[in-house]
Amino acid sequence: MLNLANRITLARIAATPGCIILLNFPNKLSCLFAVLFFLAAALTDFLDGYIARTQNMVTSVGKFLDPLADKLLVISLLVMLVQLQTIHGESWAPAWIVIIIIARELAVTGLRAVAVEQGLVMAADRWGKFKTVAQIIAISLLTLHYPWFGLDPKPLGKFFLYIALALTIISGANYFRSFFKAQRRSEGPPA
Template identity: 45%
Template sequence: MNLPNKLTILRIIMVPIFVFFMLTDVGGTANKWIALVLFVVASLTDLLDGKIARKYNLVTNFGKFMDPLADKLLVCSAMICLIEMDKLAAWIVIVIISREFIISGFRLVASDSGVVIAASYWGKFKTVFQMAMVIVLIADLGGIFDVIGSIFVWIALVLTIISLIDYVWKNRQVLTQGGM
């Protein structure tokens, strides 16, 4: 197993540990900071594994499948925890997670037809803003950071919708030719 795939597995392993620190009181006030560090490190492995895989031609089918799944697990778990902590509205998380299910389904239909749907820039921007949003909301520094957090929530939501429309529009032939 190559390094990018090991980083992807590490990110997946970090998710339940991150959730544990987000939702328990085991470490007291340190929990927030432990969870924040875990989320940032896990997010950085996402950036790193892709760069390494492309630079050293280590792209694998495992990585193509598991890397986006690991990202979804990390970000969606964080957002669900933020609902529990009253820091994020459930309807926003439902919209964001719904987009992930729709795109995943779209990719499955496309792969049955031999079509690979690559990540778009809109999707990458969406992921960056979702991760930034989660970081700001977990840190919960107050003051101007509350405003920044709110702005990031709305930007992440808008980018989620734009990236969904972009994926569907650019790949609409999958719906007409993919046996649907």
Template identity: 45%
Template structure:
């Protein structure tokens, strides 16, 4: 197993620890900061594994499948936690998770037809905005400016989620016609 794939596996392994520190009182007031550190490290492994895979030609079928899955698991875990604590309305979590299921379905249909659908810039912007939103929500500093920033990034993340979905469907609508 190559280094990028090991980083992807490490990201998946970090998720339960992230959730535990985010949701449970393990160390007291340090919990959210530990959760934040785990989330940031996990997010950085996403950048690093992609960089290494492309630079050193270490792209594998395992990585093509597991890397986006690891990202989805990390982001969706955070969103579900925020919904369960009341920090994030369920409809936002549902929109973001539904988008991920729809795109995954498209990718499976495309792969079944021998087509690889690359991530678009809209999808990359969506991921970055979601990760910034999650980082801010973990920090959850109680002042008007910070809470305003969280609201702005929630709006940006939802907007980019919808925009990237529409862009993805429009660019790849031919995949659906292959199923007739």
């Protein structure tokens, strides 16, 4: 149960509170460390999957923990970015975008549970992978927040957040389309 791949996944879960604590006291240094924690944790997502597949360490626990760790990390940071406000009272991330992203994650998680119950496999597709990369870039840039070497990361962060939003909608719709298509195939033609 606690093989190397699952321990790496648990480390990703453990990194989430560290990011939240650092963002509770936002300043240039704490934001930098929060991004470093976040990126290290995000990179473990690729590492634990690779190790699990290549070392034959795929377990039911890992299949449960891996997506949970991803969602905890991304959703926690997005919620923190909504909570944090600039001097002008503007959120570091628009709440409406974060709500759509969270709603998609919950809907796809529920859909996957229904699919498993029906014996259907709902593997991650390329749109979901693109969405994840866009979210990681957006969250990193928005969390940096303060100007670095004369460059303001916020506009580029918001640009990637809008890209992540579009990919969130596309990948979510694709999951539902794939589910209904697989469901129709499994039922076969009407008698």
